[in-house]
Amino acid sequence: MVAILGISAFYHDSAAALVVDGHIVAAAQEERFTRIKHDAGFPHNAVEYVLDEAGLTLDQIDHIAFYDKPLLKFERLLETYVANAPRGFKSFRTAIPIWLKEKLFQKSLLQNELKEISPGTKTRDKLLFAEHHFSHAASAFYPSPFEEAVVLTLDGVGEWATTTVAIGRGSQLDIVKELHFPHSLGLLYSAFTYYTGFRVNSGEYKLMGLAPYGTPKYKDLILDTVIDVKADGTYRLDQSYFDYATGLRMTNDKFAAVFGRPVRQPDTDQLDQFHMDIAASIQAVTENVVLRMTRALAAEYDIPNLCMAGGVALNCVANGHILRDGAFKNLWIQPAAGDAGGALGAAQAAYHKELGHPRIVDNTKRDAMRGAYLGPMFEQSDIDARLTRSGAVFETLQDDEVVEQTADALAQGKAVGWFNGRMEFGPRALGGRSILGDPRSPSMQKLLNLKVKFRESFRPFAPSVLREDVGEWFDLDDDSPYMLLVDQVRDARQREMSEGEKALFGIEKLNVVRSEIPAVTHIDYSARIQTVHADTNPRYHQLISAFKQRTGCPLVVNTSFNVRGEPIVCTPEDAFHCFMGTDIEWLVVGNAVLRKEQQDPALAEDYKNKYELD
Incomplete structure (x- = not known):
């Protein structure tokens, strides 16, 4: 028996997942136990749950896989601030003490957290770290019903990557293309979430739901100013409109001037037709970028199957356009496409990629996720x-x-x-x-x-x-x-x-x-x-x-x-x-x-x- 515990934590939507001999046994987000929405803390409760579900103790776990690489993320933080100095010093001063105290020494932090669950278990040699986007890609490909697939991951940012393309064949999965921070479709959508007065990392789906009430009258303005999109869907964002790379807010006054209004204050400013039109416009831009990307990938790789993960893959309106477009014959999206799913992907990446165990696709089933019913039940x-x-x-x-x-x-x-x-x-x-x-x-x-x-x-x-x-x-x-x-x-x-x-x-x-x-x-x-x-x-x-x-x-x-x-x-x-x-x-x-x-x-x-x- 090979048992691998996957963990995502310390950003948002912390979770734990357990894979035994390649089979997904259990997975859950920490927020469900603590009752704190998007809980970012170490997932003590979720870890204990998945172990209990399998009837295992922590010392019976062969490997513990974490969903990203903190040192690479710290490298990105430093390089970004150096490149933009002195702009963003206030943000730098806020972030660095947290990194120096906790995140830079995450291996020790993880060990200490795991000791609280099982004081006598030595975990240092069991710890593995996957890159953030590889965890996403693994969560999309390995449970999918496809022997071969193009895997597209779109989110805010991992360590450096914001958009990646991987090719999966059997148990092999390799990232073949990347777009890097600060150019991010996920952060662009989050910037408009912030601009319309919703909370970043939780309000994006509200923006998507608001879009049909408006008309995309600002679509061309967005494409002409803040984002440059190529024919194959690759893109660059004009950073002069944004503050997310170095500041404590998503957009700046130049961004607001383009659209003629300041950021909506949710406590005092009502949603009106302007905000609905803004929502419709950024949704249309997102669909434009994603469709260009998927059409180009289908033409380049001639593989009929597409898998998706990352926060942008939760944009079900865009997903519907991808399926109807028909560039890919088949589409499968990881249901826990956000960071919680990274825990599952990290565990699967360890089992198949790191340890080399074969992947068996059961063609009698839709996928290996068991309907996503992977959490607790009660007698x-x-x-x-x-x-x-x-x-x-x-x-x-x-x-x-x-x-x-x-x-x-x-x-x-x-x-x-x-x-x-x-x-x-x-x-x-x-x-x-x-x-x-x-x-x-x-x-x-x-x-x-x-x-x-x-x-x-x-x-x-x-x-x-x-x-x-x-x-x-x-x-x-x-x-x-x-x-x-x-x-x-x-x-x-x-x-x-x-x-x-x-x-x-x-x-x-x-x-x-x-x-x-x-x-x-x-x-x-x-x-x-x-x-x-x-x-x-x-x-x-x-x-x-x-x-x-x-x-x-x-x-x-x-x-x-x-x-x-x-x-x-x-x-x-x-x-x-x-x-x-x-x-x-x-x-x-x-x-x-x-x-x-x-x-x-x-x-x-x-x-x-x-x-x-x-």
């Missing part, structure tokens, strides 16, 4: 005990009763908390820790945003649809198990808008019913689709099938089981607290069913103000 006896200690009133039903009664609740328009099986790995809830609703309801999107999620009203929701029925409702007729592809609602399911409705602008468009499934139809008739498969999540598939039997509709609204600013729930207690702090009306935890009207009102929490807004 029913444990669930019942935990809920009882929390003061919950519930009844424990048989499997069929749970499915039938929950399908009834959905058909009646109730908001349902669904806690089922193992927790998902990655940022998306996929029917393990989800809040569900009826997609046919014109009011469900507004209800979930304002009374359950406590978040911005413009944010869209995703459909979970039976794989066998997806082509009847959406233009996509392919697997999308990880909610990483956007496509259009089929014309036959759309509703023709009146002339008055078509004339509406911006957020006024929100409440227009535009299809048979208005709760999951964005204002441009698009949807972020999750296909549900009987082999990876049989109970979720059964629930949606039961809902279809009642309504003729083979899909449900699916959003993550949390409120804005809160990590997705992990334990039965987390689920109960969120249930009691929101307008969720029906909660299923395993086979335990809870109805809001039966609960003690004294247990209700002020969830609206419990978490810092993201």
Whole structure:
């Protein structure tokens, strides 16, 4: 047996993953245990969980793989400041003490953290370090269903690389092209996230969701000023518009002058049509760059398969364009595409690349991720005990009763908390820790945003649809198990808008019913689709099938089981607290069913103000 522990930590989205004999046993983000969104600390809880899941102790682990190389990152920091001196001295003065105290001696820091988990285990000789982008590439290629693939990684920055291309064949994976800091598509998107008043490293998906409300009127201005894009998708950013390389902010006054407005202050400045048009414009630029890149790579390498990872690979609108473009016949994206997935990639890189173990692709399965259901699950006896200690009133039903009664609740328009099986790995809830609703309801999107999620009203929701029925409702007729592809609602399911409705602008468009499934139809008739498969999540598939039997509709609204600013729930207690702090009306935890009207009102929490807004 060869057991490899992968770790990502100390930037954002810390995580741990465990690979045993090449098989992914478990993976989880630290935030789910600490309840701190994007927790960057050492993942003590996640490490302990993945070890417990495998029944192993730390001294039984053969290697511990870290997801990046701190010394290379420090080299980039120093070279950047030297090249730009004296500009950025304030930022340099802030960063250097942290590096000298902690990050420069990360091997010792990791050893000390691991000692807290297993004091008697010597870990120094077990530690391996992978380059950041190689960890991403490994997480994309090794679990994929392809024997051979082009692997594209796009993010903010690793050590030096911001964009890399790798070629994977069998167990071999080699990076063949790189673009380096400060030229970064991920940082460009984050700069516009900052400019429109959202938080960097967490608000990028809000910018993507806002884009359809605007028109890309600034696209050419962006391409003419801040970014120079070549025919093959390679690019350079004009650094005179940005401060992220040396400053403590993403953009500067010159950037603001180009677009005619200062940075939006989220506490005082309302989102308006300008910000929607900015969002539409940077989304269009991102799609332009990525499509140029993928077309050039397909032509150069003549390999039909593309794998993707890195934070930009979570841009599911761009991903949908890549798939429809057809330059690559097949597309597979790592569901934990951000830094959390680096823990998994580092472990797989150690097993296949460093140790030379063969990779076996099982063509009977979609991939090796097991549906991304890699986190903790709870036995029913444990669930019942935990809920009882929390003061919950519930009844424990048989499997069929749970499915039938929950399908009834959905058909009646109730908001349902669904806690089922193992927790998902990655940022998306996929029917393990989800809040569900009826997609046919014109009011469900507004209800979930304002009374359950406590978040911005413009944010869209995703459909979970039976794989066998997806082509009847959406233009996509392919697997999308990880909610990483956007496509259009089929014309036959759309509703023709009146002339008055078509004339509406911006957020006024929100409440227009535009299809048979208005709760999951964005204002441009698009949807972020999750296909549900009987082999990876049989109970979720059964629930949606039961809902279809009642309504003729083979899909449900699916959003993550949390409120804005809160990590997705992990334990039965987390689920109960969120249930009691929101307008969720029906909660299923395993086979335990809870109805809001039966609960003690004294247990209700002020969830609206419990978490810092993201």
